[in-house]
Amino acid sequence: MVEDTLNSSGTTSEKKRNPFGKKKKEYVGEPPLNLNDYEKPFKNAKYSTPKKYKLLKQILMMDRNKTDVPIDAPLYMNIEAPPSVYPRKKYCDITGLKAIYTDPKSGLRYYDSTVYKYIQEQTQSTLQGYLGLRNAAVNLK
């Protein structure tokens, strides 16, 4: 791990590495700091960090499986905001403007007849993409 000291920037070795006179990639200022090039005296050399890790979902699962957790305990999964009690406002899926119409075929909301025409010209996958923007796409597996 220890390859260089803190002060060496390695300019001479770089020249050697480049015998054909090709232009070396240009750094802005000094070359970037590569962690592996430096000695780390502040570290416990014997300790090795676990390389495996759990995803957040798995971590939350561990908490969820515990039985004697009070319902109102301030846990990560308990503080998620609940759904709104107010009706959702509807906006045009294509333009983002206010929408008073819905295309019954694709389920897209639209602003006016010209947008409807545009919707009709699009492929099914594009329409699903638009729906996906508000998390309403239908995934057929």
Place this chain on the structure above:
Amino acid sequence: MNNIINNDKMNVLKENERIYKISNDYNYTIPDTLTNYEQNRTNHTPLVIDIGTSQVNAGWATDSSPYLQFPTIVSKFKDRKTSKNVIYIGNEIYRGETFSRSNLRSPYDSNVIINPELLEYMMDYIFLKLNVNSTIENPVVMTETLCNPNYSRKLVSELMFECYNVPSICYGIDSLFSYYQNNSSFDNGIVISSGNHSTHVIPVVDNRGVLNLSQRLNYGGYEAAEYMLKQLQFKYPTFPSRMTNTQAQELTQKYCHVSLDYSKELEKISKPESRKDDIVIQFPYTPVIAEEIDEEELKRREQQRKEQGTRLQKQAAKQREEKLKQKVEYLEELEKLIKLKDEDEEAFKDGLDEYEMENEDDLKKTIDKLSAYIIKANNKKLGIEEEIKEKPVFHLLDIPDDQLTQEEKNQKRRQKMLKASYEAREKIKKEKEEERLRIEKEKKEDEERRLRDPEGWLKNIHIQHKEILQKIQERKKRKNQLTDRRSQVSQSRMRSIAHLADNEEIASKRRRRGQDEDTFGLNDDDWSIYRTINKDEHSDTEEEEENQFNHLEELLQQYDPNFIPQAVIEKNEKKKTIISQLSYGLDGYNEDDQAQQYQMRLNVEQIRIPEVLFQPSIVGIDQAGIIEIVNDALKQFSQEQQNKMVKNIFLTGGNINYPNMKQRIINEIRGILPYQTIFDVKQASNPILDSWKGAAKWSSISNQEQFRKSCITKQIYDEYGHDYLIEFPMSNRYLNF
């Protein structure tokens, strides 16, 4: 830093239009000076490390602002040239080779630290940059997210105590540190904090964050940038250059603002007058200058082409001539040979061998062929057209078979065939000629009609044009309707298919009785069924009509100065549509304007992206908006308590930085509170750095006693468990089940 300023400069290219350049790359700052660790080591200066989901702030608590600031990203790869393992952190990535940016990783999943390995690299980098050159003797203050899972804290503590041997750690919630920094006292209030992955609302009562009544909305700056990117990708599906996440982030941070009245502003944006308020983002491009060809150049090229043509022709003629000459010579020799026959039999036979002829007949045939060829070639050279071909003679055809020898019979058969093909050829020729004459005549008549009565003629053409246009449009409509299963057209089609199937049923019944076989396909007409039920029936007539339509358009363009071609009408109509106006402005899309092709217009996006915080349903998140969350949280407390809290509504976090955010929240809060309630909304003086500063304040000398009590020492860590946490006003609560 300079870069940012340059990019902010406005480039006025078009009147009434604000055009901004987008930066090509990330802008970064790295401190050059190294801190003196010795002093900080002996003083036991607390080290404050705020590892946020988007940015790391780290430095000595005695500094006024964090010494280190860099994005929370790690790039680890193997350099193929030197086969060396490389780890870049934060800004270093942007100084390095471009490919190091392709695989950026973060120790976070959403807003929780999960990956100790990447966290270790972060810490290594921080300590290196802070010039720590011996074991660490400083207490460490770290931030964590609201209700950080114990498992995550355990990962951090294990790393800090076992790998870096730090003497003690203190964990606090980032947004509460920011609140602490901006308030002299830490009593009642409400914190609204919008970070990179999540937005939190935390009530503060009696010197304590009320965590069990806090709420999290799963939307932050990262999601905002992502949404911006997706929006623009759909708005410009054929955009020539690729937009990066960093660029989308830049657009979101620089050009978005919170709307004070969302529906009113949407209404305003839909009006054509508002196009001047659009922000136009110019992406870099290299202009391609079209080669200008003036008339002279065109003429010169034409001339060149002609010259080349004649040169080739001459060459070919020369070659032909040479060939002809050779043949003439050959013929002469052959003729000499044939004369030799009568004089010297032996020499003649030798000659035949020499010319590779089998016998006399062969020789004669060759001579005939050659002379015919030469005559033809000479005629051609002299310009004599040999068009007048004699009608081939079919003298044998009229003689009955029994009067002919076997050989003549064969000949007769051949003549029969020749005659048939000859007659067919003649017929086609005649038809073609007639057709040509007819068209010419029609054209002439049309022209005469036009000259006789120009107005009436034009009117007639207009009527024809209109009829065809109607037909074409109707067909288009029908096609469109066929794509909808519930339309009348499709249903009648389904009915006819059903009818056909019905007929089949009868057939199958008959088949069951053994009376009939399935003979479908034996008759060619059977297949026409598919034509009748096919969706697009008239592909042939369609083409014909289109040709005619184009012809009429040409005529009208030629003779009617007021005529506007259908394509132009359609283009103008498209220009008027809201989609075109929002994407390309009032002038519409222009293929020749290269700059425009590399432009994005931000109009609805300017307010749509921040609006998600108030209406998460816009992006399909099934959660309440921040105002509703605040309202719900307030309702959990007594009226007296509420009145105290609303006097100190506090905004912090990188995603709260949009213009108008404070005003909008004031407006909305006024709406949910009883009439004439006194309230106040404050914004953090520096929403990004204040959690670091608050943590530094907590660990400062003036607060030393309380700070010391909140620190987890190595001994406590060993005794109480690796995920143990000491609670204090800004901390999470330690829950052990």
